[in-house]
Amino acid sequence: MILTKNAILREIRARQIVIRPFDRSAVGSASIDLTLGDTIRVFDATQSVVELAADVDPKQYSKKTSIKRGYILRPGEFVLGMTVETITLPSTICGWLQSRSRFARIGFMSHVAAPFICPGVSNRQVLEIYNVSNHNILLRPGIKVCQLIFQRCEGAAVYRGKFRRQTL
16 A cells, blocks of 8 residues: 555654655655755776676775766766665555656656665665666756655565665
8 A cells, every 4th residue: 555645744743754854845645755965876887797696786886976066967877876865664664766757757767776665674765877868967966856655564574684774
């Protein structure tokens, strides 16, 4: 069951869902918009092969870059970003990260894969950002680039995996 605005706000008031910092105006009819932070991870274009393995680490193939002055995302370029907000979910609510349609319509995909946020998580969210357009897109921190949709779980679970304390 997807949570609508009233249910999201009720869960936030009850401190079942915690979002820091919280901007009430970011809560929409059935989601909350999340903000791009001031650092991204840019991949090294000289790496010709990345082996898929259980221990693959994107940090080996990329470097952190500040976008405080902006960053030009070129057509076909993929970078990692991170939300400003820390999301804390109870064991009975999970989430789904999605691109915002206003930006998707110009070819900006703020989160292209692995959108599931496990119940019981408490961290900032890494964004898989991709420019599918044929024009450059200027990234700046502080833009509400994606939306988080909440879904009630049947049963309870807590994520204890590799990314529970993720960083960029």
